[in-house]
Amino acid sequence: MxxxxxxxxxxxxxxxxxxxxxxxxxxxxxxHQNDVYVDGKKFKLDKERFDEFKKNLRDVQVAIINVQGMVCDFCARGIEKAFLKDTKVKKIDVDLENGKVVIAYSLNKKIEFKEIKEKILMNGQNATDYKLMKI
Amino acid sequence: MASLYSQARSISYPEGFTLMSHSDIYKDSVYFHYSPSFKYSVGLEVAKDDYFDDEYSFFRFTYLLNRKNTQNSQSNLYFQSGLDPENFDRHFYGLHGDWETRRWFVGFGYKESFNDFEDFSEKYLQFGIAPYLGKYGDLHTWLMFKTKKNSLGDSWSTYPVIKFFKGDFLIELGYNNKTRTDAHLMYRF
The missing domain is CATH 1.20.5 (Single alpha-helices involved in coiled-coils or other helix-helix interfaces)
Structure with missing residues (x-):
């Protein structure tokens, strides 16, 4: 006792x-947060982390995805593995703290939220919305 | 005696393999499972049972009955079952669930087991807190309490558990006077 x-x-x-x-x-x-702008809108991200992600990236499209249910490294690992199977994915970062997945795609990839949602759902989480930007 | 340990992380990410080992006063076992999707896993558990002085294996099937995701949490309810391919009289089934944020964890489980010696049931409750929030890839630590009861025993057993988790590895250690050390290792790939 x-x-x-x-x-x-x-x-x-x-x-x-x-x-x-x-x-x-x-x-x-x-x-550090809330100061990443996509299409003139603030998007909650860790700025230092995002700057690190963008380092050495040129001519890519970056999708910033809000994901629900990402509570541990295993969820993150599954999402990472699923997206890295796509040869047009150049880099991926999973931010557990903010519930974000940031993916850099080559410019010739036609990005559709439906496909992103399905990939994340196949891993057991839910993508709620996303923003797309070009670097 | 089938233990409750492998209810944690009972299904991997799609096409993921998991190797677990467990050791406590009742039994030592190794459990290997494969998850074709996040909804279910199939696997084989091989056990050396010290309580019934027996050795056996189980084909195991775990199914995710329900999952609820929110921005900061995930809750799950699983059905689990196992069948000894050499002796169909030895089998088990049960339910277990959890609710987890990056900070808090609550889990519960109930299982009915059948064999040639004496049927029994097991139930448990588990509470945990992460003392700090690591980033993806960091070493994660959980401080937990587990309370469990086996119908073969006479009372609830409550004890502290510490869990370390980094990359693909997880180790969980618990200790109490009655059940001595609970050790659970896991590797996911």
Whole structure:
């Protein structure tokens, strides 16, 4: 019983610490997020992460996809594997924190949201919307 | 005695293979499964049963009955079953489910098992928290509590579990006075 109480207290302290950590970080975080623009609209992404993704990419179309149900690395791994089978996919990044999948396609790929949705659904998650941009 | 361990991550991503091993006071086993789609998996479990002093195997089938995805969570309900190809009297079936965010985990399960010695049931509840949120590819850690009851035993057994998860590997360790160490290893490919 004593062990259970100790562990519960330990877990509670972690939650408390994490909440404080989050609230301190939020100001900084907003600077990095919400500042990627697609067709003049803000799109919630980690800017540093997106900049890293774009590095060395030229003449590609980038699809930024909102995905529901992506809660762990196994979901991410499945999505990554599914898209990398397509030879027109040049690069993929899965952002678990923001529930986004970012895919760079070659310019000769005709991108259809229906196909993207199906691929993600085949993996057990749901794509809700997407944005397309050219680099 | 069939254990409850392999209910976690019971189906892989499409065309994925999973190799699991488990060891506790009741049995040691290896379970290999293949998922043609995210809806189901088929596999073979080979076990050395220390409780009934027996060795056997199960052809196993797991089916995803329901999944609900939201922006920050996923919940699942699975049907699972197993049949000994050399002795059809030895089989099991059950349900298990989970609700998971990147921070929280809640799981439950119920299973009925049949054999030549004594039929039994198992049930469990599991709660977990991730002390930090890693990015894709990082080492992920879960601190969990599991409480389970086997009808062959006389009471619920509650114990802490720690889970580490990186890339294709997962290791889960639990310990309590009654069931001693629960060790679960998993590799997915």
């Amino acid at each position: 004593r062990l259970i109480c100790l562990i519960l207290m330990f877990m509670a302290s972690i939650i408390f610490a994490e909440k404080n950590h989050d609230s301190h970080e939020h100001h900084g975080h907003t600077v």
